[in-house]
Amino acid sequence: MARSNGGDLVVAPRKVPQVLLLSLLPISLWLIVRALITPALPLPALFSSLGVSILAGIVVTYVIPPLGPNFVRAGLKGRDLLKPKNEEFVPESIGLVCAAVYIMTIILFIPFLFSEAFTAKVASHHLEGLAGGEFPIQKLAVYLAAVLSLLIATLLGFLDDIFDIRWRHKLPIPLIGSIPILMVYFAEQGNTDVVMPIPLRRFFGQIIHLGPLYYLYMALLSTFTTNSINILAGINGCEVSQAFIIALSVTLNDVLYLPWSFHIPVPFLGADFVIGGVYGAGLAHGSKELVERHLLSLYLLLPLIGVCAGFMFHNWYPARAFPGDTLCYLTGMAFAVVGIVGHFSKTLLLFFMPQIFNFILSCPQLFGLVPCPRHRVPNVDNLTLLLHPSEANKDQPFPENLSRLSVLVLKILSYLRLTKLTVNPTTGSITSCTNLTILNVLLLVFGPTREESLTRRLIAVQICGSILAFGIRYGLAGLVYDGDRR
């Protein structure tokens, strides 16, 4: 099962089924090639994006097993704490592989992104709709800034893995990564106004000009998206599945804004099925700018979905590869970038509801109201393999006299079934509580379960969150906003 490597036992990699390559590779190549063949499709770049995303997923799936031992040799390795026998090392920071493939993909995608401009230049005629005659250098600047932000986030995440930066020090790190994208937002003279919900307008007016504060908000957005995924971690497949479902949800939201005049190409028959209405359908209501923004979001998110899917194959229970902080930084920054350049940061945050819940729940521990051990992941029962909520007094005992505020917070959380208190029967004082994470809450509410099942519960919560988000965005928002606001 394990093979030796310079003295270290390395976990055996998961075998990749050849059928995956045989079935997905032709599809992805066809999608890429189809975009280059005339008659041109209305949105050829979107088809290529889908193709390169599948290709990126295949590449990630196939390169992780051979690269794993190199990571272990370089000291990037970890033991799986939730397995009864954990003598074998699992390659750590494999998010770096995902990041490398992802960033190479989106860089090599640049010619496709501007294929319309190139075609227009060559053919000297304008395609219907999106293409202009001039090279869209502004679009290139935005795209390059996005790539730059993602690359900085990757580098910082990897540095975090290598140098093991302390929790408090690394909170502001994603801010650095957001600088390029904010610079371009500024250069674009991006909007910094916020439209107030109708009930609040009597107090604040219809529009608030936030100005520099809006940049602060966007910078903090990257900090939030990055760290919120990073603190909801610890069980196999946990980080990557959050990123995967959020990316899918944002993609679905983007698709709603497309013009929907898709020609579905039928390979080798030469026939095209036209689905949907005319250009100008969809939620974009004919706004080319909105379509462009959501297309850009799709070009950045589809490859992310690809690499996340490929990595999830190896990170699924029992994990053969760990993401490291690199994956959290990469995915977190990707969401922030997409939210900023797509101008839909509020909608984006709706898809982070489980993370927001987890963050708020964690606050008493993060900010010192309740003792916080180094690891807050659930405990495993080595006999039954069931996970149980972990206790907050693991590293140090609870202080004798908890402050009144701490006691109040813990009692409220306990009443809401978000934590379970251990009370000294003689003195009546709180001696411990379960750690304040959504994973422990899922174990408290639905009972102990095995690791892969807990990951599934978390995925279910994330999907429910997304459904709720769509309900709020397209249902409730109509009640407090006029027109189509995001």
Place this chain on the structure above:
Amino acid sequence: MARSNGGDLVVAPRKVPQVLLLSLLPISLWLIVRALITPALPLPALFSSLGVSILAGIVVTYVIPPLGPNFVRAGLKGRDLLKPKNEEFVPESIGLVCAAVYIMTIILFIPFLFSEAFTAKVASHHLEGLAGGEFPIQKLAVYLAAVLSLLIATLLGFLDDIFDIRWRHKLPIPLIGSIPILMVYFAEQGNTDVVMPIPLRRFFGQIIHLGPLYYLYMALLSTFTTNSINILAGINGCEVSQAFIIALSVTLNDVLYLPWSFHIPVPFLGADFVIGGVYGAGLAHGSKELVERHLLSLYLLLPLIGVCAGFMFHNWYPARAFPGDTLCYLTGMAFAVVGIVGHFSKTLLLFFMPQIFNFILSCPQLFGLVPCPRHRVPNVDNLTLLLHPSEANKDQPFPENLSRLSVLVLKILSYLRLTKLTVNPTTGSITSCTNLTILNVLLLVFGPTREESLTRRLIAVQICGSILAFGIRYGLAGLVYDGDRR
């Protein structure tokens, strides 16, 4: 002298004199602030660039000592092979610190880069010369692509340090880093024609349209600039001093093209000295495009000079920090980027003459004609501390029968005093030769010397090369080219 760190002895860092901070910090801050004060200077961004470059140098100088132990702890450490007692570990890959400071500097410089555009936007009037009313988004795209290429090179260099990629595998790595800058060159519809020297025109015509081959040439340029610095390595201060002098030379070349209507601000007196002629002086002959290109080159090279100077302080004999491949990748890519966006790649290569010489000299060993040991750096005599040329038969003995070509090559090189052969007196066959590097040649020609003196010799060679380059560029080129060609 050394302090313990998790079991490893770490070399004591070099103490930074406080006078450095006290003298340079006010100058750099004044230069940055001056650019923001009215009356505006003609090229305010150049003054800010000088200011931030000095600041970057100060930061690098001050942060390397406290960061060193973290590198050793993360396994990024090396022993100094040319020191008699080398029990202490020297932090390795400190080029990462240089790269981080450098890239942060050029990203945070973006607002200064466009300060003219911002000022023009606010004041609604056009400055004389370079500033336009519209935001120069194309310039931003070029700059972002440059940053992206540099960041990719840094990441790849660091990965090389971490994973210790094999020599043959890492040759093409810089190609990846050059993709963004080539994409933008393409988007800009950059020139791909080469002007022939006059004597060759009868065969090839005046201009050759290289087309895609020109992109190949530019991609290979990055490979060359990166690897040629990387293989001229091994003694303290060697890599960084090459980069430092090449950067200074290119900077000097850039300055020749500036409009030279500098106002020298006199701090606190409020007076401005005007030096030089009207706008349009200098070698640019009034071409705004040429001035813009060389300004961009300056904005990228001045901070590089700053961080190289800061790092050299710690890398100088006896080295307290090693550059790692990261520094070679960063500096090599910086030169390639500057050559590409500034459209002066041929002039750039002139400043690489010592590296080209070293590369050509190394070819027989690199391509297997002559045995090549793992390390080709000179040997140290532990008693006298003098360096002597190292022998090529260190790792494995010479093959019994060297091919005729190998013997011919070695005899020619020996005749030119570029190597010293060891010949078996009975059979007359070559049993060894000194390794084919410029460092060994310098020891052969000028005799054994101490390590810091060899570094000085190399610096002298590099400076002579640059003087020769200026002679060729502005003297000889006039004989074979008409007009002002680069």
